[in-house]
Amino acid sequence: MFRNNYDNDSVTFSPQGRIFQVEYAAEAVKQGSVVVGIASKTHVVLVAIKRNAEELSSYQKKLFQIDEHVGIAIAGLTSDARVLSNFMKQQCLGHRLTYGRNMPVRSLVDMIGSKAQINTQHYGKRPYGVGLLVAGADENGPHLFEFQPSGMTEEMVAFAIGARSQMARTYLEKNLDAFADCGREELVRHGLKALKESLVQDKELTVENTSVAIVGVAKAKDGTTKMEPFKVFDGQDVNAWIGGAADDKEAAAAEGMDVDDA
Amino acid sequence: MDHRPQAWGRPRDDVYGAYDASYLQTSGPKNATQSPVVTGTSVIALKFKDGVVMAADNLASYGSLARFTDVKRLRVFLDSSVIGFGGDVSDMQYLDRHLNELAIDEAYDNDPSAAPSDGTSPPGTLNAANLHKYLQKLMYKRRNDFDPLWNQLLVAGLDADAKPYLASIDLRGTAFTSPTLATGFGSALAQPIMRRYASTEEQAASRTREEAIEVAKECMKVLYYRDARSLDRYSIAVVTKEGVELKQDELLERQSWAFAERIRGYGTQTV
Numbered sequence: 311m312f313r314n315n316y317d318n319d320s321v322t323f324s325p326q327g328r329i330f331q332v333e334y335a336a337e338a339v340k341q342g343s344v345v346v347g348i349a350s351k352t353h354v355v356l357v358a359i360k361r362n363a364e365e366l367s368s369y370q371k372k373l374f375q376i377d378e379h380v381g382i383a384i385a386g387l388t389s390d391a392r393v394l395s396n397f398m399k400q401q402c403l404g405h406r407l408t409y410g411r412n413m414p415v416r417s418l419v420d421m422i423g424s425k426a427q428i429n430t431q432h433y434g435k436r437p438y439g440v441g442l443l444v445a446g447a448d449e450n451g452p453h454l455f456e457f458q459p460s461g462m463t464e465e466m467v468a469f470a471i472g473a474r475s476q477m478a479r480t481y482l483e484k485n486l487d488a489f490a491d492c493g494r495e496e497l498v499r500h501g502l503k504a505l506k507e508s509l510v511q512d513k514e515l516t517v518e519n520t521s522v523a524i525v526g527v528a529k530a531k532d533g534t535t536k537m538e539p540f541k542v543f544d545g546q547d548v549n550a551w552i553g554g555a556a557d558d559k560e561a562a563a564a565e566g567m568d569v570d571d572a
Numbered sequence: 573m574d575h576r577p578q579a580w581g582r583p584r585d586d587v588y589g590a591y592d593a594s595y596l597q598t599s600g601p602k603n604a605t606q607s608p609v610v611t612g613t614s615v616i617a618l619k620f621k622d623g624v625v626m627a628a629d630n631l632a633s634y635g636s637l638a639r640f641t642d643v644k645r646l647r648v649f650l651d652s653s654v655i656g657f658g659g660d661v662s663d664m665q666y667l668d669r670h671l672n673e674l675a676i677d678e679a680y681d682n683d684p685s686a687a688p689s690d691g692t693s694p695p696g697t698l699n700a701a702n703l704h705k706y707l708q709k710l711m712y713k714r715r716n717d718f719d720p721l722w723n724q725l726l727v728a729g730l731d732a733d734a735k736p737y738l739a740s741i742d743l744r745g746t747a748f749t750s751p752t753l754a755t756g757f758g759s760a761l762a763q764p765i766m767r768r769y770a771s772t773e774e775q776a777a778s779r780t781r782e783e784a785i786e787v788a789k790e791c792m793k794v795l796y797y798r799d800a801r802s803l804d805r806y807s808i809a810v811v812t813k814e815g816v817e818l819k820q821d822e823l824l825e826r827q828s829w830a831f832a833e834r835i836r837g838y839g840t841q842t843v
């Protein structure tokens with residue numbers, strides 16, 4: 311009866327000026343489990359909730375290393391993310407081979423942006439059904455980028471994408487000013503607290519379902535900067551962090567539940 | 573009269589005889605450059621404690637003819653590196669245009685207006701080591717296409733740790749670094765003089781800017797004495813953390829040709 315006639319392909323505008331296929335792809339990102347990224351002056355952390363399809367299965371990975379200095383968090387179609395991830399790995403390796411240096415994170419993100427945008431402008435193609443948070447460190451310091459299926463990319467101080475990510479973003483906005491001067495551990499703590507905001511009732515962060523990744527530039531004692539390569543932490547390696555984030559919540563609760571007022 | 577379009581603009585067969593169509597041949601194997609045509613001679617470069625000095629004369633020879641006497645063979649890249657070109661001048665000009673494009677791409681990625689006020693390029697821009705690696709890949713690709721760029725290049729600047737960097741690439745893509753480097757005749761005439769100044773990295777790191785410039789000028793003089801494809805006008809560049817200082821129209825000073833009297837075995841003299 312009121313069938314939408316303008317969503318058959320990604321090259322047709324609706325009379326309102328919308329391209330529905332691109333909007334649907336953006337919806338696919340919201341189906342994926344939540345991922346959070348925060349950048350400080352020295353580090354970027356990515357934290358993610360992993361989902362298992364059923365009780366007996368393993369958990370789907372959410373954080374991936376692209377190169378020594380870059381990694382991504384994914385929300386949406388994992389198979390589409392694999393294509394983008396392989397492409398990014400190739401570009402980083404090619405850059406390392408021809409110039410002998412780490413690929414600047416912005417150039418890398420611009421490349422997947424252009425690649426994704428092309429898919430929204432050609433008949434017979436479809437947009438990628440995945441959103442990314444790209445975390446990396448280069449000569450210009452640490453960077454966090456958001457990537458959307460439309461091809462939009464933007465540098466962020468902190469961001470969250472995926473299911474119920476609005477709750478996490480609200481937390482990030484509230485604590486925005488604190489991030490720039492955060493150390494590595496503080497940043498992870500903020501990340502996990504933001505992640506918790508997005509959890510459904512009676513669900514908790516566990517060593518099974520939580521992933522943390524860190525990349526940064528560490529200042530050495532002699533004043534030179536040294537790279538801390540991108541590394542993903544899973545399982546028992548995140549135990550201490552989860553414990554730390556839990557302590558905070560109990561402490562806040564003891565202070566008179568003012569967390570819930572907002 | 574032949575009115576077919578194929579014959580338009582061609583000499584008339586009935587007037588000039590049959591046209592030699594072999595000049596128009598478009599098939600057959602491609603002929604890449606087999607030897608350089610207009611050439612530049614030696615480039616020399618040496619490290620000192622804060623940077624690198626590089627020099628090359630301003631001559632482009634056509635065989636043994638001193639054809640162009642104002643050809644600048646040192647090129648600055650992004651205010652932070654210097655490249656010296658020996659060998660074919662047209663290939664040098666091709667590389668120069670190519671490097672201009674590369675510099676523009678770099679400027680898009682790293683806002684030049686964000687550069688620190690001390691004259692250095694913004695963080696993240698290609699340094700001399702990156703540039704050397706890139707040019708090596710470029711030269712090696714062209715040799716694998718059997719269409720080499722007929723040059724030997726010296727690249728001078730700073731590496732990722734802001735230490736002086738000096739390296740060479742030839743038309744086969746061979747690449748190496750050294751505290752002192754020279755191309756062409758310079759590798760025979762100037763290199764021994766420069767090695768007396770510094771034969772190891774440690775020695776080069778203890779030398780001053782003034783010492784390095786002095787040795788470079790001495791080498792340019794010796795090259796002018798003994799290399800028949802050289803000129804007394806030359807360019808000299810000094811690369812340091814503070815950027816590049818390039819002088820393009822220097823003249824050799826304090827020449828002494830007294831030694832020429834004692835040379836025997838060439839020219840018209842019999843004993």
